[in-house]
Amino acid sequence: MTVAPDSLAAALTATSVAVAAAVLLSALWDRGAGARRVAGRAATALLCLLTAVAAAGIWVNRQVDTWTNWSALLGRNPADAAAPAAGPGGGRVVTLTVAGAASGLTLHVAAYLPAAYDRQPTERFPVVEALHGYPGSPAAWLNRLAAARHLDQEISAGRMAPTVVLFPPQTPSPLLDTECTNLVHGPQAETFLTVDVPAAAAAQLRVRTDRAGWGLIGYSAGGYCATNLALRHPDRYAAAASLSGYADPGITVGDGSEHTLNDDRWRLLHLPPPAVALYLSSGRADRKAHHDAETLRCLARTPLAVTTAYVDGGGHSMSVWEATEDPAFDWLSGWLGRPVPAT
Template sequence: MAPDSLAAALTATVAAVLAAVLLSATWDRGTGPHRAVLRTATAVCCLTTALAATGLWINRQVDTFPTWSALAGRNTTTDADPDPTTGHSGRLVTLTVTGTASGLTLPIHAYLPAVYRDQPTARFPVIEALHGYPGSPSSWLNRLAATRHLDQEIAAGRMAPTVVLFPPQTPNALLDTECADLANGPRTETFLTVDVPNAAQTHLRIRADRAGWGLIGYSAGGYCATNLALRHPDRYAAAASLSGYADPGITIGDGTEHTLNDDAWRLRHLPQPAIALYLSSGRADHKAHHDAETLAHLAHAPLAVTTNYTDGGGHSMAVWEAAEGPAFDWLSTWLGRPLR
């Protein structure tokens, strides 16, 4: 059982209930020191199992720790051959990015469309998919079923065959970087905008020009997508945000969380780049909806903004899974097609 599985969460819940029953049944057993020891032991057991069950249910939602090795702080991901087999489904492979610019060495997952092998001379457009916090690239692959949605959209012709990269935002799952280069911390922005593209172009048959590169993200990853696109219009042509924000909400360490890394500030004070943004949220997700409305109101040519709001809808995986298909399709209309 993986720590993000339903079986693990249910097992922990059953254990917590049994511990509570045991605590109740033994509370008045024994006398003197023996009773005190028994009460303490059963109370600790009850508290521990309750915390474990709560943690596993939360992890099932955000997928911060998809394996027990990840929970222990070890990375067990290995390299894979980036040459898919034939068939109607894309293939997921893993690459290790040795970040010469950022100093970060991390594994990334890459979705290769089904035609990747069938078109051996083609170079495909690329989308970097950024996860939320807390979370991990596994959130895209497990809870959001990204590969299934990509297969469906490409097979239906709503999306061109595209390589999609799923990089982590930080070497520490408990550190929120918001995809920025933190002062005295990880240089995540450099990793995502320099090292990941360089590694992908080395190992995969993808387009190198900005017309072939886009970004997508949900929650914190939605902020990452819009912010990185605005900051690097020479690298990305378009970005899609699912319930993202206009500001990082963390302290970066150099004050830019209020200026250069605040998307609303950028649109007010700096020339707007010739890129396209897709801003999606549920109307009940008040912060995300408000920030999307703000960015859309501030935008003007040459920046293009498309909004897509749904009635109701909170800040949840269910909302993002419903929104990802249309967001991938929209991105594909702005990105260049495979080059043959």
């Protein structure tokens, strides 16, 4: 069995190798003489540095799931990882291939199907697109944030309607941050997420196709993506939830729109507010995310509805996002339409 780069086994192995390198450096430090000693010290010191960096990188990757398999590490689609199986009696996770006619991107998208999807074969279900942060991949939602388990729990408890949740990549390359925008001379991520993914879901799954049946959620960069795409496409989405998201992309899009149309503050100051609902959540200690959420709340005008929810303390971390995903999903479900009979 191949050890995945985001696995505990890989992290422990890398740590063990780094420790062994340090022991080797200590043992060989005084060996030899003259140029031979200098060369030995340099080689073992370099080995220590490389193994320490590799171990640290693997531990970080384990937290954010940027690379979930070795082929992704070599530059393939970061969403290629197999989806985890759902629990007994709960929903299941499948993988869609989205060949984006509009964006030109062909990427894999994981999809959570609630248990009712199989029990109620004559119904179409509401949809939420769940967007990941950067660095990261859709696998972080399914692994570190255990989204399938949380969705099973909330739906079974009746706090959330049976909902299909899609986990698309916001970038075709783990090293390229698109912030879900259409980069000039780069990937058309916005088009992929707002045109190609909904089209593929409608063709391959029993989902609602009206705006009342579609919402967005995201954490960190994905939180910015969720609010920005909802404001830019109110004809497609009814609501969006942001977990520690920001008000601007923080990257260069290539046409200056990072300061205008892709800056949510600029949009609310200069354009008519759309009829969508936003849920803005963060830890109070997450200064940038908390400040931007309060700014958007103050700028909001009817018909835009903004709800804020803050966690005392808390930083910009997976633990905060896992603690806040349940109320965010529940809130989203309250704004979206429920399953409807298929025609």
